[in-house]
Amino acid sequence: MTDTAAVLRTLAREATRFPHFQHKYREVDLSGDFDFGTLPEMTRGDVTAAAEQAAAVRPRAGSAYLFTSGGSTAEPKLAWIPTEMHLGELTGHWQPLGPTDVLANLASPGRLWSAHYCYNRLAELAGADVIGLGYVADEELGQWLDFLTRHGTTAVAGTPSQLLRILRFCELTGHRFASTLRAGIWFGEPCDPQLPELRDKVAPGFGLWGNYGSTETWVIGHNGPDCPTDTFHQLPYQHVELVDGAVLVSTLHPGAVAPVIRYRIGDRAERVACPCGRAGAALRIAGRESSLVKFAGTLVSPQQLVQIAKELPGVLAAQVVLTGAAGMAERMEVRVVADGAVAEQTVRTHLLASQIDLGFALRGDEEEFRVTRVDALSANPRTGKTPDLLWADA
Incomplete structure (x- = not known):
């Protein structure tokens, strides 16, 4: 039977061939039967740093693809x-x-x-x-x-x-x-x-x-x-x-x-x-884990709003678009794909009724929080993904 704990400890020790992990684990004693669960967690930034060092760390078996999970061309998230x-x-x-x-x-x-x-x-x-x-x-x-x-x-x-x-x-x-x-x-x-x-x-x-x-x-x-x-x-x-x-x-x-x-x-x-x-x-x-955004002085889950909108008969799909700058949401638009019997005001009322804090914070403001019918949601043509949340510049 494989000793998983021993395999994990070996994995951590071998990672120090990468300069990034030498630095990341500099305060960790990797000798003996150390507790794997005490190692610091790894972030996407750590993965990218290791990817950038991988070509210099040899030997490794076989060829590889360089892929990205997002970011920009200047600062891509690589693996x-x-x-x-x-x-x-x-x-x-x-x-x-x-x-x-x-x-x-x-x-x-x-x-x-x-x-x-x-x-x-x-x-x-x-x-x-x-x-x-x-x-x-x-x-x-x-x-x-x-x-x-x-x-x-x-x-x-x-x-x-x-x-x-x-x-x-x-x-x-x-x-x-x-x-x-x-x-x-x-x-x-x-x-x-x-x-x-x-x-x-x-x-x-x-x-x-x-x-x-x-x-x-x-x-x-x-x-x-x-x-x-x-x-x-x-x-x-x-x-x-x-x-x-x-x-x-x-x-x-x-x-x-x-x-x-x-x-x-x-x-x-x-x-x-x-x-x-x-x-x-x-x-x-x-x-x-982190699905909440700050809007109108309250915390809101865009994913929850999407699911609540789709509870209404006739609403086929929904997407939240936040408008703002520097990560600060100034306006929220819920876009819905729906059949002809569904009124935008009906969806708006349904959503606000589900969000006590948001409804109170808006106090009837129609422009700050809108529902808009669309023929199709915005999708990423590169990945085919249709996100629940989009940001737009103010």
Whole structure:
């Protein structure tokens, strides 16, 4: 039996080959059976610093991709990931594709974004064919679904937002593409509860396969059609600590390019038994740690506002846009995609009724807090993600 504590201690000691970790652990005694849980937590800045030093720290096995999890071109958040992407181990536990599948990959290539290359490689290992399509705008959806249907597409890889757009289009137009789908691979953002609900109506044979992780850690856990979409089975080479509910990850995979040790991923979670019956550790992801913003003198959760807006019949999607400068919110706009029976004032009243402090602080101010109907929410064309919160310049 592997002594996990000993493996973790070895991981920490070997990390000091990197100058960044020599400095980070300078006040920690790494000798003997030290307590791994006393090591300082790792941030995205630490991951980037280690990534920038990785090329100089040799030897390491194999080649690697340089990916980013955000930031700017001047200050990107970087991570090196092996070109094999740990998929040999992952597919031993998670196999959404088979050799008869044709995968439409909606993740866009380039710009240091990882998903396109990951799912092409996943299909290759399964013996499946790939159509590397990338991001598809709403106005192009019909013609591309015609194309994908003609070429026998049976699986789609995309964010939940992208998969939901496809199913809604098929529901509204009667397009037969949904009926051809067997597997949907989703990633990058929480799965909207409306996705499995609409799937059950439009494409009941469309199994949803999710994975959970980050560019910095790579895949931490996975789920399948019999699992709740917020519950993920932890991979054996990822060591997960829950510290006051916060997720800290240490990667034990021998192919890791740079150390990931007690990385605070930014999510809250709890350990659960997944109803699918699969043995082993499972995590239920409860949301982000820091989801509150200061607005009108009170703390507000944009994610909560989005969920409350979607409780109203006829509201299909919602997004919060804050306007301000230097991180100070001056105005809040809740954008909603809704059918014709939903009035903007109805949504506004519903939201303020759910937020006692906010309603009191605004005292009826219509301009400071608005609800606006839109045809579609703003999505990131690079990643396909549709964020709950956007910032706009004043």
